[in-house]
Amino acid sequence: MNHSSLNPQWHYRTPGQSLLRWLGWFWLVAFTVVCWQIMNENTIWAFVSDAPQQAADIGGRMFPPAWGYINNLWHPLWDTLNIATLGTLLGVLFAIPVAFMAATNTTPSVRFVRPLALLIIVSSRSINSLIWALLLVAIIGPGLLAGIVAIGLRSIGFVAKLLYEAIEEIDEKQVEAIRATGASGAQVIDYAVVPQILPAFWGISVFRWDINIRESTILGLVGAGGLGIQLNASLSTLAWNQVAMIFIVILGTVVISEWVSARVRQAVL
Template sequence: MNTAQQARWVRFTPTERIARSMVYIVVVVAVIWSLKTVEVIPEFLYDAPEQTADLLSRMWPFDWGYYPTVVHAAMIETIHIATLGTLLSLVAALPLAFMAARNFTPFPVLNWVAQFIFVTSRSVNSLVWALLFVAIFGPGALAGILAIAFRSIGFVGRLFGEALEEAQKGPIEALNAIGAPGSMVLAKGYWPQAEPAFWSIALLRWDINIRESAVLGLVGAGGIGLALNASLDNLYWDEVGLILAVILLVVMATEIISSKIRARII
């Protein structure tokens, strides 16, 4: 380049360009491979428009009478499952997050153990956790709460651990310098700095958990999903429509509530 009369400016190094082109090629190949080999039954597709029209006509009008008898209580149970599950995960994730934060726990082995728990928790879908807990505790809300909690530990723990690692050293060193005990350093040094992040993460997860707990009943873990499953099995689409509408309303309300709380406490 030095010998060239004019400097030629290139945005990417050759390796970068090769890497990018490789990615594009891989994407194209992957899409074509998937399209060619994925199993789609064309006979089912021909009547898709009729099936959809049929579905909608069966859904509307909703079976409003089903709301007071079953849906209301089931929806309340779903909200409780999501909230209790979130609270349980907060209780479990808090010590683990401190264990994972490298500035608070200077032992790599403990950091690693906490990270491993987080990865395991996040890698298993909440529906799978629900399957496992239904097998252990039997169908019902308990399995749902535990499924929500186990799935959320990894999410809350990892994010809160990262928030703790971002805590400024100043207040902590000051507390250490005056000889404050470890519990005091934690409560007055780390916690006030990370508290807004903690509540923000908790709200975010609660929001997600309301959505997720609505389907846990499909595998027997309580709440509105149980009612949904029963209606689906009976092909009572007017009940299904009502349940979906109620879920939609609750999810939207949750989103509004959580953004209001977030604006107030953070």
């Protein structure tokens, strides 16, 4: 008698699943090889081999940083903070109604309004703030306004996505209790929905502001104001010690904004 038929062995995967797994690995390796070949077509490896020496040369020119140049950075730094803060406020103002239209439990229409809101969220998140700034500089001209609007447009999708997910996770019992009192739709949102999402809203907004501090530092590279303008000017003149000073200011600004963001999120969450 065949004992294997009496004591069948257990396998983690079925033969079909194992075959699909190996096919997946095969196509992954094949895709990696194709990508490597495409990358090698336009790569000049002589430059790549020389990269460590070039990096060491530029790094040597950066030190010591031009500490006296910091006096030229205070105004661009202030512009950068304004771009990040005002852009975040602009994005949040537009994100709030979009989030309520996107959430399944607050949208006026799941069939028509919600897809439109989701399209706005995806459109905002799919375009980088630097690209938004490049387009806006061409439309409204260079300056802080282009940077503020670019940060705002980029922030809408981020804030609205996280906020509508928070709206969908609220306790519906509180909503039913307020609705049972005969409250209108606006009153239900005001007394049942908003109090539940308010901590998440503040946390999301401050987190986005922290991200926008980082992004606003480079918008000046395309003419949207801030520290990026000074960085672009120093790079154009190969003033590497000034570039090092700008990097130090950016690093300090990001560290402080991260600390503020963490403290605010701890306070509201």
